[in-house]
Amino acid sequence: MITDPVLITIFAIFGAIVGSFLNVVILRLPYPEQSIVFPASHCPRCSSSLHWYENIPILSYIFLRGKCSHCLMHISIQYPLVELAMALLSAALMYSFQLSIATAGYFLFCAALLVIIVIDIHHQIIPDVISLPGILLGFLFSLLSPTVTWQDSLIGLVLGGGVLYAVATLYVLLRKIDGMGGGDIKLLAMIGAWLGWQSLPFVIFASSFSGSLVGIIAMFYQKKGGRTRIPFGPFLSLSALIYTFYSENILYVFHLYLNGQWP
Ligand SMILES: [Zn+2]
Numbered sequence: 732m733i734t735d736p737v738l739i740t741i742f743a744i745f746g747a748i749v750g751s752f753l754n755v756v757i758l759r760l761p762y763p764e765q766s767i768v769f770p771a772s773h774c775p776r777c778s779s780s781l782h783w784y785e786n787i788p789i790l791s792y793i794f795l796r797g798k799c800s801h802c803l804m805h806i807s808i809q810y811p812l813v814e815l816a817m818a819l820l821s822a823a824l825m826y827s828f829q830l831s832i833a834t835a836g837y838f839l840f841c842a843a844l845l846v847i848i849v850i851d852i853h854h855q856i857i858p859d860v861i862s863l864p865g866i867l868l869g870f871l872f873s874l875l876s877p878t879v880t881w882q883d884s885l886i887g888l889v890l891g892g893g894v895l896y897a898v899a900t901l902y903v904l905l906r907k908i909d910g911m912g913g914g915d916i917k918l919l920a921m922i923g924a925w926l927g928w929q930s931l932p933f934v935i936f937a938s939s940f941s942g943s944l945v946g947i948i949a950m951f952y953q954k955k956g957g958r959t960r961i962p963f964g965p966f967l968s969l970s971a972l973i974y975t976f977y978s979e980n981i982l983y984v985f986h987l988y989l990n991g992q993w994p
Contacts, residue, residue, distance in 0.1 A: 732803050732943050734826050736829075738825055742821045743794045743818045743819070745819060746821025747818040747885045748818040749812050749817055749821075749838075750788055750815070750816065750818060752802060753813055753842055754809070754810050755772070755924050757853075760846070760858055760860070760861075761850060761854045761856065761858070765961050771785055773802060773937055774799040777799060777801050779799070779801045780809040785800060789818070791814055792808075792811040817994035818843070820838075820845070820972070822868070824838055827976055828878075831875050832872075832877075836876055837862065837975055839924045840865075840869070841972065843921075844971060847861060847965075847968050848962050848969070851962040851965055852962055856914055857918050859914075859917065863922075865925075866888055866917070866921045866924050868925075870884050872924075872925060873885075873927075874882075878924065879925070879927040880927070883929065884923075884924050884925070886923075886928040887925075887931060889920075890928050890931055891921075891922055892917060892923065893920075895919060896926060912972055914964065917968060918968070919931070919934070921956065922934055922971045925971075926971060929978075930978065933970065934967060934974060937966075937968045937970035938963065942961065942963055947960060949961060
């Protein structure tokens with residue numbers, strides 16, 4: 732079954748619009764005193780509010796050449812990138828899952844992961860206000876979606892969160908230091924709830940592998956005194972996104988591997 736290209740395009744545009752809302756969430760969520768909804772979009776330097784044509788996802792950034800039209804302040808490329816990422820994810824969802832409950836659910840999942848990636852890069856935190864409701868929503872999603880059973884979701888949630896949480900707690904008790912990020916554990920529980928326990932071996936392996944690789948490269952470039960913590964949330968999130976779209980291929984390769992037929 733091939734999805735109508737018109738439907739994919741419309742959903743991609745919808746994704747870009749949601750992406751521009753996610754930009755506001757990313758900007759204001761780490762500062763709880765700021766409202767997510769108010770005030771309306773404005774330039775952070777000259778405070779002039781944006782005309783509607785300066786607020787079109789992706790396109791406005793290109794028309795304005797990345798500058799505020801009033802004070803010419805440089806606008807971060809992060810804004811169009813988040814909008815573009817959400818547009819592409821939306822198009823990919825509609826292409827892969829058609830007009831379905833799965834597309835609607837994974838749309839929320841992808842939006843949450845995108846926000847977590849950017850906030851974790853900037854602030855080294857994964858907000859509980861996203862991961863905790865995300866765990867509950869993931870389980871509720873499994874009750875409606877044919878892509879994951881509620882049993883797989885429940886086991887995924889418990890394995891992703893509970894076991895790692897126990898290990899981290901034990902670690903703190905024994906060593907009196909906080910070794911594992913609590914935010915990462917809640918994120919992995921959320922991923923397990925949305926994608927089922929079958930996703931966890933891939934997500935843990937792919938995120939650890941890519942995270943270590945980037946960590947080694949960062950250490951090499953920073954040389955001495957490199958104690959900068961590399962946030963793990965983006966690696967977990969990206970691995971979860973890959974699994975969302977390629978679960979069949981990934982599980983097939985795992986199946987071959989367990990049977991000794993690969994590599
Ligand atoms: Zn300005």
